[in-house]
Amino acid sequence: MPQLTALDAQFLHFESATTAAHVAGVAILDPEGGTVTRDALADLLRERMHLSPALTRRLKRPPLGLDHPYWVDDPGVDLDHHVFESRLPAPGDELRLAEHLSAIHERHLDRDRPLWEMHLITGLSHGRVAVYTKVHHAAIDGVSGAETLAALLDLTPEPRAVAPMEPVERAEAGEPSLSDMLTGALSRTATQGARTVRSLVRTAGELDAMPLVSSLPGSGLLSRTARWLGGDRRSRPELPALSAPRTMLNGPITGSRRLAFGSVPLKDVKLAARTFGGSVNDVVMAVCAGALRSWLEERGALPDRPLVAAVPVAVRTAGAMERAGNQLAMMAVPLATDVADPLERLAEVRKATGAxxxxxxxxxxxxxAELCEVLPAPLAGLATPALSRVVSGAFPPINILISNVPGPQFPLYLCGGRVLSYFPVSVLTDLSGGVNITCFSYDGMLDFGLVACPSKVPDVWGLLGHLQSAMKELTRLQETTGDEFRHRVGIDLVSG
Structure with a gap:
């Protein structure tokens, strides 16, 4: 009966009438040769749910919200409340699918059950089907989410045999009693002051790496002093300014969502990385920067300072793969949206992400993680939604959240049907801005999933078009300016 960490619980606290804190993915399948039906999906889940803790656990909440909830095993998961089927009206194209999934994505998960749903959508053009799966962010991060996905997929159309859960594992299942939860809450309350001080001390040395805080006068000096007093005398990379401009993307969001998804060839992204230097992720960030610049410029809303993106980074260790929840850190990176030249923009993004x-x-x-430990659980649950809305309107810490998740470069199968594409769909909050861009590399393609609040981004498909255009622009420039660019910025492609 593991207890949620403060970081896990923070994703529960973020939820409000306008924020649903689940992450999702849309798998587009060619069902030929397989049996991709609701019954087949339900049978597959019954056989393999035990491979992923996120699918078999529900929340157990202490009384009055006095402490963080616990995860408890739910061996009797009723799949009628988790697996659904619907059919698109003709013509069953991507626009109809995105509209249909937008309505599903904006709905909250039922906290009295395991925090996930799976939706089979039929009626897509060319005989395809879609499987949309959402899981609460309190239960998974990018790495554990990939593990959950891998538990259901196969390397061949023939499903693999999976050993059932051992009886001893079932016997170990249990729930915390009321007295256990009250004792734990009292213990955490008694030690909260010490934990708050410890977290603040640890955080002090990182103030100059935190969005919004790093722009305050004296934050750099305070960070260096805190590290020096803590015995850390190492020189640190110089970080660029992390002051996010106020844009039309920022401010309190509504509860409505709009989705868009599309792909670019992964070989083009890798070729751009080799030609201009840097990594695949550098190119992804530069492409997002180019798209946001042109989209905002189109509306006369481009700020003269660069947008700031938050980038989640997995810090999960091999020994912790079986634990549900989140083990992630966050980087803040200026996107060089104030730079007109696409190659100079890429060079600036590469420099910033490297630092x-x-x-x-x-x-x-x-x-x-340390900031999530500062407030006691009852106060964090009450304060987070209101504080997020106030801060987002007055001093947005970031403008957008961008995530790039590496995936397998070979075909995978679900219930015998081949997965053609996999589009990730993430979370919107007041603090992170009105659009989220997440991409997943799979079988030779880079699949982008965009989720937006329509009050901030009324044409999310237009933004997707700018993403694809930004990638095409880099592809065209490879043939004509690759050597010139390398010479100009002094990139040594052998060393890095």
Missing amino acids: AKRRLAMSSANWL
Whole structure:
């Protein structure tokens, strides 16, 4: 009966009438040769649910919200409340699918049951089907989410045999009693002051790497002093300014969502990385920067300072793969949206992300997790939604959240049907802005999933078009300016 960490619980606290804190994915399948039906999906889940803790656990909440909830095993999961089927009206294209899934994505999960749903959508053009799966972010991060997905997929059309859960594992299942939860809550309350001080001390050395806080006068000096007093005398990479401009993307969001999804060839992204230097992730960030710049410029709303993106980074260790929940850190990176030239923009993004990665590797504390420990559980649950709305309107810490999740470069199968694409769909909050861009590399393609609040981004498909255009622009420039670019910025492609 593991207890949620403060970071896990924070995703529960973020939820409100306008925020649903689940992550999702849309698998587009060619069902030929398989049996992709609701009954087949339900049978597959019965056989394999025990491979993923996120699918078999529900919340057990202490009375009055005095402490963080617990995960308890739910061996009798009723799939009638988790697996659904619907059919698109003709013509069954991507626009109809996105409209249908937008309505599903904006609905909250039932906290009295395991926090996930799976939807089979038929009626897509060309005989395809879609499987949309959402899981609460309190239960998974990017790595554990990939593990959950892998538990249901196969390497061949023929499903693999999976050993059932051992009887001894079932016997170990249990729930915390009321007295156990009250004792735990009292213990945490008694030690909250010490934990708050410890978290603040650990966070002090990372103030200059935190969005919004790093722009305050004296934050750099305070960070260096805190590290020096803590015995850390290492020199750190110089970080660029992390002051997010106020844009039309920021401010309190509504509860409505709009989705869009599309792909670019992964070989083009890798070729751009080789030609201009850097990593696949650098190119992804630069493409997002180019798309946001042109989209905002089109509306006369481009700020003169660069947008700031938050980038989740998995810090899950091999020994912790079986634990549900989140083990992630966060980098803040300026996107160089104020730079008109696409190659100069890529160079700036590469420089900024490199510094952020080196700084994260040298950090002695995970400021994201530490900040979640500062407030006691009852206060965090009450304060988070209201505080998020106030801060987002006056001082947005970031403009957008961008995530790039690496995936397998070979075909996978679900119930015998081949997965053609997999589009991730993430979370929107008041603090993170009105649009989220997540991409997943799979079988030779980079699949983008965009989720937006229509009051901030009324044409999310238009933004997707700018993403694809930004990638095409880099592809065209490879043939004509690759050598010139490398010479100009002094990139050594052998060393990095």
